[in-house]
Amino acid sequence: MRFLPVSLTTILVELADLDETLALFASLQAEPVAGIAEMVPAARTLMIRFHPEKVSDAELAARIGTRDLSARIAPSEHLVEIPVLYDGEDLADVAELTGLSIDEVIRRHTESEFTVAFCGFAPGFGYLVGGDPALHVPRRKSPRTRIPAGSVAIAGAFSGVYPQASPGGWQIIGTTPVKMWDIDRDPGALFQPGYRVRFFDLEKSGKTVSIPASAPRAERSVAANAPQFKVLAAPMPALFQDLGRFGQTGQGVSASGALDRGAFNAVNRIVGNPANTPALELTLGGFSFESNVRAVIGLAGAPCPVTVRDASGRENQFEIHQPISLEPGDIVTVGHPRKGMRSYLAVRGGFDVAPVLGSAATDTLAVVGPEPVTAGTVLVLKDRKDGLKSVTIDENPAFNLPSAGDVVTLDVVLGPRTDWFTQKGIETLTGQLWQVTPQSSRVGIRLAGDTPLERKDSAELPSEGTATGAIQVPHSGQPVLFLADHPLTGGYPVIGAVAEYHLDLAGQIPINAKIRFRPIGPFADIANRQE
Numbered sequence: 001m002r003f004l005p006v007s008l009t010t011i012l013v014e015l016a017d018l019d020e021t022l023a024l025f026a027s028l029q030a031e032p033v034a035g036i037a038e039m040v041p042a043a044r045t046l047m048i049r050f051h052p053e054k055v056s057d058a059e060l061a062a063r064i065g066t067r068d069l070s071a072r073i074a075p076s077e078h079l080v081e082i083p084v085l086y087d088g089e090d091l092a093d094v095a096e097l098t099g100l101s102i103d104e105v106i107r108r109h110t111e112s113e114f115t116v117a118f119c120g121f122a123p124g125f126g127y128l129v130g131g132d133p134a135l136h137v138p139r140r141k142s143p144r145t146r147i148p149a150g151s152v153a154i155a156g157a158f159s160g161v162y163p164q165a166s167p168g169g170w171q172i173i174g175t176t177p178v179k180m181w182d183i184d185r186d187p188g189a190l191f192q193p194g195y196r197v198r199f200f201d202l203e204k205s206g207k208t209v210s211i212p213a214s215a216p217r218a219e220r221s222v223a224a225n226a227p228q229f230k231v232l233a234a235p236m237p238a239l240f241q242d243l244g245r246f247g248q249t250g251q252g253v254s255a256s257g258a259l260d261r262g263a264f265n266a267v268n269r270i271v272g273n274p275a276n277t278p279a280l281e282l283t284l285g286g287f288s289f290e291s292n293v294r295a296v297i298g299l300a301g302a303p304c305p306v307t308v309r310d311a312s313g314r315e316n317q318f319e320i321h322q323p324i325s326l327e328p329g330d331i332v333t334v335g336h337p338r339k340g341m342r343s344y345l346a347v348r349g350g351f352d353v354a355p356v357l358g359s360a361a362t363d364t365l366a367v368v369g370p371e372p373v374t375a376g377t378v379l380v381l382k383d384r385k386d387g388l389k390s391v392t393i394d395e396n397p398a399f400n401l402p403s404a405g406d407v408v409t410l411d412v413v414l415g416p417r418t419d420w421f422t423q424k425g426i427e428t429l430t431g432q433l434w435q436v437t438p439q440s441s442r443v444g445i446r447l448a449g450d451t452p453l454e455r456k457d458s459a460e461l462p463s464e465g466t467a468t469g470a471i472q473v474p475h476s477g478q479p480v481l482f483l484a485d486h487p488l489t490g491g492y493p494v495i496g497a498v499a500e501y502h503l504d505l506a507g508q509i510p511i512n513a514k515i516r517f518r519p520i521g522p523f524a525d526i527a528n529r530q531e
Contacts, residue, residue: 001069003061003526004416006047007497009037010467011057011526012416013046013064018117018129018157020069021046027067033060040249040465041118041193042489043127043158047465061526075115076194081209082161083202084110084152088172090140094154097137097171106201108132109173114159114197119189119252120463120489123366124163124181126191126252127463131159139460139491143169150176152199156462159199161191164367169491176202183356183368184214189251227293227381229347232331235286237372239442240351241344242278244484245359245368254488255468256363259442259507262398263301263344270298270323271348272389278353278360279346280373285336287345295326295381296348296391302340302401302508307333323348323391340401340508348391349384365443365485399505404512407433410502412471414523417461417493421473425454426523429471429495433514434479440511444472445481447515452477453495466490469498469506471517481515483507496523 001024002014015021025041028048035055040047050060086106088094095102112135114128131154139155144167147153151162153170162168163181180190191197200207222228231238241264244257258264258281268277280287285304299306299320306318311329318324320343326332337343353360353370362369373379402408418426434447453473466472466489470482474492481498483506498506499520509515 001065003057003064005057005413005523005526006416006467006494007413007469008500009052010047010049010497011060012464013048015044015046015069017044019072020044022073022117023069023071024064024067026071026073028064033063035060038246038249040120040488042120042464043462045464047467049467057526065527073194076196078192078194079196079198080190081207082152082176082178082197082199083205083207083209084174084176084199085202086174088152088174090153090171091173094135094137094171094173098134100134105135105173108135109154109159110199110201112198116191116193116195116197118193119191119250120465121252121487122163122166122181123252123368124189124191125160126189126193126195126197128159128191128197129157131157133157137171139169140171143167147172148175150178150180152176156460163189178209182214187251188357193250222378222380227295227383229289229291229379229381231287231289231373231375231377231379233286233288233333234374234377236283237374238280238282238287238345239362239364239372240278240353240360240370241281241362242360243276245357245361245363248357249488252488253357253366253368254363254486256359256361256366256369256484258344258361259484260301260342260344260504262504263342266321266395266398267298267300267344267346269392270300270321270395271296271346272391273346273348273350274387277346277350279344280351282334282343282345283341285334285343288331288333289379290329290331291326292328293381294328297324297326297332298322298346298391299334299343300395301343302337303397304337304343305335307335309333321395321397322393339403341510342508347381348388350382352380352382363485364441365487401508402505402510402513404510407514407516408505408509409516409518410506411499411520412496412517413499414496414519414521418495418523420455420459420461420493421495422454422456426495428453429479430517430519433516436509436511436513436515438511442483442485444483444486445506445509445515447479447481449478453479455493461491461493463489463491466494467497469500469503470494471496471498481506
């Protein structure tokens with residue numbers, strides 16, 4: 001085993017192959033190590049997030065290093081059969097790459113029995129192993145910007161089915177009408193780790209397959225006199241957020257959650273709510289709503305002017321970081337922030353929002369969580385009395401928020417794939433400024449620098465877990481800094497990760513600001529640091 005740093009709270013265990021990875025994963029599930037919070041298995045790595053107050057990365061490596069990796073996982077009794085129309089855009093290319101006829105490619109694919117090794121990339125995307133070795137083909141040299149949902153594809157030793165439309169570089173050999181991911185189904189992902197999978201030719205077999213049905217979604221009606229805010233304007237859709245959705249990595253779902261967790265926690269203290277009460281994340285202001293009830297609201301995060309206009313037309317101005325009382329008929333308008341990107345809006349008692357998979361966080365990449373809040377949305381308020389505390393009037397920003405044009409310094413933990421880059425590439429990462437581009441989002445900050453990051457070679461990286469704050473480097477050499485809605489696994493090398501204590505700051509960096517990355521130490525295997 002090789003133990004590599006990912007961040008201050010995450011390590012990557014590199015193993016010889018998938019069998020060893022799954023054996024270690026099973027061993028740690030059967031006999032957990034105290035302090036492990038979450039594990040993400042991948043092709044030949046196991047990413048482990050841990051609680052540093054309970055165990056250090058060196059202690060974790062020492063305890064894991066003694067585990068027996070010879071055990072093999074018994075086949076699951078659960079078999080999923082997937083109908084396929086073998087009409088994929090890349091089917092002819094796969095035949096040419098393998099030296100087989102198209103009919104032979106289809107025959108070998110349908111006669112294979114696969115196993116779901118792990119899930120990642122997107123909710124419900126299972127990485128299937130066990131197929132015919134003759135069908136092992138590389139990813140496309142140029143990934144597609146959009147692959148339709150239901151596309152059946154292969155890459156390397158894996159097969160898979162894209163659960164939703166997304167970019168991707170796998171070779172598409174067919175399509176299936178089966179819905180691979182359905183939040184209203186239990187479980188939502190049709191492929192679960194360990195399940196056996198077989199594909200059959202929809203045109204030739206004549207078979208039908210029974211797929212678990214979705215549970216009917218209850219329609220929520222809102223009474224006209226219910227306590228509510230009616231949204232009048234939302235230039236950028238507002239998103240419900242909390243501290244994140246944990247424990248769903250087996251289905252390929254990452255945590256998501258508020259990008260500025262400190263501001264999210266502060267806004268709940270401002271209105272006296274219990275910790276982790278869902279709040280609205282507002283991006284770049286402009287949000288406006290009308291209240292039909294007496295209420296207390298608060299805002300924290302990016303500093304923006306707040307105007308309250310009462311029913312008679314009189315206006316009052318407020319700053320954030322203080323409780324603001326509302327009367328029926330009041331219209332609240334949140335102006336554009338002078339600095340930063342994101343503000344958080346909370347109401348005393350909380351919003352009446354239904355959790356999805358145990359959380360109210362809205363994941364924009366996975367499309368999991370409450371619907372985005374747009375103009376015309378009615379936000380129902382909870383009539384809550386229990387658990388409330390006194391409001392606070394002494395909250396202050398945790399850090400000085402950046403403006404467009406500012407240079408923001410972020411501390412970085414080098415790893416896990418720093419050694420995939422030349423010394424010049426590493427010096428470029430830390431020595432030049434990186435501009436935040438308009439293509440940035442909650443998924444990640446897309447950066448542009450004068451000099452791309454130079455790799456040692458163009459080798460393909462088997463998919464492995466990625467952490468919030470990871471600096472992933474695609475072939476262009478222009479990095480992407482992953483934020484809370486990043487994919488659970490990725491296939492490009494990660495040169496480093498922003499230290500956890502700077503993630504809130506990263507979530508507030510506006511377009512056209514510049515980032516300087518500052519390593520907090522040299523790159524080294526965790527075992528080497530012990531010596």
